[in-house]
Amino acid sequence: MATRNGKLLLSPDDWARAALATITDSGPDAVSVERLAGELGVTRGSFYWHFGGRDDVIVAALELWERESTTAQLPALEAIADPIKRLRALLRAVYEPAVDAAELALAAVSDDPVVAPIFARVTERRMAVLRKIFTDLGLSAKEAADRAWLAYTFYLGHHQLRKNAAIASRRPEHLERMIDLLTAAAPRIAEQVTP
Amino acid sequence: MATRNGKLLLSPDDWARAALATITDSGPDAVSVERLAGELGVTRGSFYWHFGGRDDVIVAALELWERESTTAQLPALEAIADPIKRLRALLRAVYEPAVDAAELALAAVSDDPVVAPIFARVTERRMAVLRKIFTDLGLSAKEAADRAWLAYTFYLGHHQLRKNAAIASRRPEHLERMIDLLTAAAPRIAEQVTP
DNA sequence: ACCTGAACACCGTTCAAGT
């Protein structure tokens, strides 16, 4: 950071990074101009030199997250030729490690006018990767879209459930079973029971 | 509500119902003691006669929701003998109508110490209904648990995505396809591509 | 160009006092 007379001179990016740290820890609601100012060693008033208001620094923080934690990761995945391997790599990357707190915080407020466009961009990008996996497996565009939808809702729901400790302890141990189900042939089990 | 000298006398239930209305509209964060007091025509101070603090009225509101909107609906479902029909009824009930706002608001903060126990109770109850569908279809307890997990994460993720208008417009039109996938036989499509 | 400091509004919480 730049300084003047031994004092910090802040940029919008400094504020956005501090806000992203708060979002990751405690969600967007926990972002407080007063607290950010305290952490950065300035008064609240100076915040409004850089941003129009509280919402704007949240947007800036989420765009930071979008660039660094999402868009940056996809090219490596897309390089995997075998679609099943690609699906496995994708799901393992999101299933095994601890939940991405910013991801959850974002999903939780995905209808917020501030958050909605960023959420839609990220979702569409990821869904396209999933659709390609299934068309690469030989499914039609429509069938692939259905499978991609199921896979992505699985991903989102899984994260939701993982947040809650009591529920998370019951999640399936073996991700491979989920991959089997997501790539299963269409005909039903127990077809004879169908109406 | 009871009255005295023409003035309203409020019970904890009156406050909880007002809070639930707010949660349904705008989520738990929007619950404000001052606003509730305004709606009910009393001052903020009187709130603290009924509740220890803001969190307590949110818990009371969510327990109201749990009783009226969740527990009450399950017995009718469990009465459907054919497991596929039961799954279809269950998914249609949650897929077709507009998103339950309280449901989403709850899921969004399912790790909140205030919300976690209620969320865990509701989730476990619903997951048990799903597991039974799959054991009724002839699957082992373990296999049924995996399918139930996939079905429930589908449900949660679907609601998440539905919140965002841009994404919701891309959801699969025919729920029946999702039911096919959830009840599909285990062997993979395109088995030859597997490593 | 960036920050301070005072002001105002909103709201959670407490508590003595009222009926």
Add this chain to the structure above:
DNA sequence: ACCTGAACACCGTTCAAGT
């Protein structure tokens, strides 16, 4: 038994003034 009203703290936002 339930409510009022004043007080205090926290924080978003504005803005004139400082460097």
